[in-house]
Structure formats: structure tokens, C-alpha cells
Amino acid sequence: MITLSCEEVRREIxxxxxDDMPPSMRRLLETHLEQCRKCAVLLDSTHNVLVLLAxxxxxxxxxxxxxxxxxxxxxxxxxxKR
Amino acid sequence: xxNTLVTESENDRILEGERExxxxxxxxxxxxxxxxIAPIERRVYYTAYAILRTEADAEEVSQEAILKGFRGLRTxxxxxxxxxxxxxxVANEARMRLxxxxxxxxxxxxxxxxxxxxxxxxxxxxREIAVEAxxxxxxxxxxxxxxxxxxxxxxxxxxxxxxxxxxxxxxxxALEISVPAVKTRLLRARLMARDYFVSRSWAGHLGxxxx
Numbered sequence: 001m002i003t004l005s006c007e008e009v010r011r012e013i014x015x016x017x018x019d020d021m022p023p024s025m026r027r028l029l030e031t032h033l034e035q036c037r038k039c040a041v042l043l044d045s046t047h048n049v050l051v052l053l054a055x056x057x058x059x060x061x062x063x064x065x066x067x068x069x070x071x072x073x074x075x076x077x078x079x080x081k082r
Numbered sequence: 083x084x085n086t087l088v089t090e091s092e093n094d095r096i097l098e099g100e101r102e103x104x105x106x107x108x109x110x111x112x113x114x115x116x117x118x119i120a121p122i123e124r125r126v127y128y129t130a131y132a133i134l135r136t137e138a139d140a141e142e143v144s145q146e147a148i149l150k151g152f153r154g155l156r157t158x159x160x161x162x163x164x165x166x167x168x169x170x171x172v173a174n175e176a177r178m179r180l181x182x183x184x185x186x187x188x189x190x191x192x193x194x195x196x197x198x199x200x201x202x203x204x205x206x207x208x209r210e211i212a213v214e215a216x217x218x219x220x221x222x223x224x225x226x227x228x229x230x231x232x233x234x235x236x237x238x239x240x241x242x243x244x245x246x247x248x249x250x251x252x253x254x255x256a257l258e259i260s261v262p263a264v265k266t267r268l269l270r271a272r273l274m275a276r277d278y279f280v281s282r283s284w285a286g287h288l289g290x291x292x293x
Contacts, residue, residue, distance in 0.1 A: 014269035046276040077112040
């Protein structure tokens with residue numbers, strides 16, 4: 001059976017997280033991950049960084065941002081009416 | 083990753099709703115433009131901030147992009163989500179501003195050599211590293227730091243794809259680079275962001291996504 005090296009797995013980690021690979025490659029990769037603790041840890045920790053990054057709650061807007069956007073748009077709407 | 087949470091039929095329904103709303107705004111019901119903007123304000127600002135790194139510039143560019151979005155609403159075809167469309171405008175404006183501000187040399191914009199050669203730090207098991215009990219605020223600061231530490235070309239793809247939830251194709255269009263280039267940079271960017279955490283011994287956080 002064909003197997004993947006750790007190096008090859010590493011190169012595909014991003015595509016794996018994006019679910020962007022043919023099923024045959026996916027199977028090969030998953031077989032490797034079951035047997036290789038090192039690569040499994042790399043995948044999990046990378047995935048978790050992405051989960052943290054995607055958490056929108058951590059974004060804070062500057063105070064008054066929304067109000068200023070509304071004021072700016074209100075002026076524009078006035079202009080558009082004329 | 084965020085995109086996979088929406089099924090295709092749901093997505094079609096959202097697109098249909100957005101097209102109707104846009105048609106109404108274009109026809110003269112301008113106030114309803116707020117409804118398109120309000121849910122994505124944070125992402126608008128954050129995309130600008132992530133590229134520009136200063137609050138004042140980020141706010142200015144956010145406002146300009148929101149205004150540009152309103153003025154150009156007629157050209158919005160509704161084939162993709164409004165958020166993707168507007169965030170592409172934000173990313174473009176921010177990058178233009180960055181070029182003006184820094185007069186970024188061509189050197190910086192060029193891809194570095196060996197773009198796909200990158201070896202992540204090895205770690206036996208991140209759970210073995212002492213878990214620091216950090217407050218959410220500190221974690222947010224660490225994420226900022228990690229983003230800040232990335233070279234620009236990697237930061238951009240990471241922000242658009244993994245924070246804004248752009249697809250690979252949308253990221254490619256927004257940054258005007260090829261799809262394979264997006265993928266190569268994304269791999270590198272994700273591994274570097276991950277290593278930034280690992281090397282700072284904040285690795286305890288990397289277990290947060292797990293049960």
C-alpha cells in the first residue's frame with residue numbers, strides 16, 4: 001500500500017482543513033494520522049488556532065464606530081435624495 | 083471554514099433575500115442599507131485594521147469602503163454574499179492605502195524564495211505544556227500579536243480566509259493572486275500562526291477547541 005511521509009502530510013494539512021482534496025488522498029492522510037502522533041498533534045493544534053481566529057466575539061470596535069458610520073451614511077442618503 | 087456551516091439551499095435563500103433588499107435600496111429606500119452593514123461592521127473594521135494596523139486608518143478606510151459599497155450597489159450582482167463583495171472592497175481599499183502610506187517597495191510585495199519550504203515546530207503533545215489560565219482579553223491580545231508577527235503576504239490570506247471566511251476563490255480575487263498561490267501562502271500562514279503560539283508556550287490555548 002502507498003503511504004505518505006510526514007513531509008507530504010504537512011504539505012497537505014491546509015488542504016485537509018479546507019476539505020480540498022480527492023477522497024483517495026484524504027484516506028491516505030487519515031491512515032497516516034492514525035499512526036503518527038506527531039502529525040495528529042500538528043493537525044489538531046493548527047485547527048485550534050483557526051478556531052480561535054474565527055471567533056468574532058474577540059473583535060472590538062472603537063467606541064462610537066457604529067454611530068459615526070450611521071452619521072456618514074445619513075449625510076450620503078441626504079445627498080442621494082436631492 | 084465558516085462557509086461550510088451554511089448549506090447550499092440556505093445559501094440560495096440568503097442570496098435571494100439580499101438581492102431583494104439591494105433592489106429595494108437601489109430603488110430609493112436608502113435607509114435599509116444599514117441592514118446590510120450592521121451584521122458585518124466588525125468584520126469590515128477588522129479587515130481594514132488587520133491590513134493597516136492603525137485604528138485611525140482602519141476606521142477611515144472602513145467608512146470609505148461602506149460608502150463605496152452604497153454608491154456602487156447597482157453593480158452588485160448578488161451572485162455571492164454581500165459580505166464577500168463589501169469585504170473585497172475593504173481589502174482593496176486598505177491595500178491601496180497601505181501602498182500610499184508606506185510606499186511599499188516591490189521587494190515586500192514579491193513572494194519570498196522557498197515559499198513552500200516551511201518546517202513547523204515539533205511538539206510531542208501540546209497538552210503536556212503547562213496551561214496558562216489566561217483571560218479572554220489576554221488571548222485576544224495574543225492573537226493580535228500572532229497576526230502582527232506574520233509577514234504581510236501571509237497575514238492577508240489568513241485574515242481573509244480564516245477570519246473573514248472568504249472562500250479560496252474569493253481570497254484569490256481580493257488579493258489578485260492565483261488560487262495555487264493562495265493555497266501555498268495559506269499553508270505557510272496557518273503553520274506560522276500555530277508556531278507563534280507554540281513557541282510562546284501559550285500552547286494550552288490550542289486545546290481550547292477540543293472537548
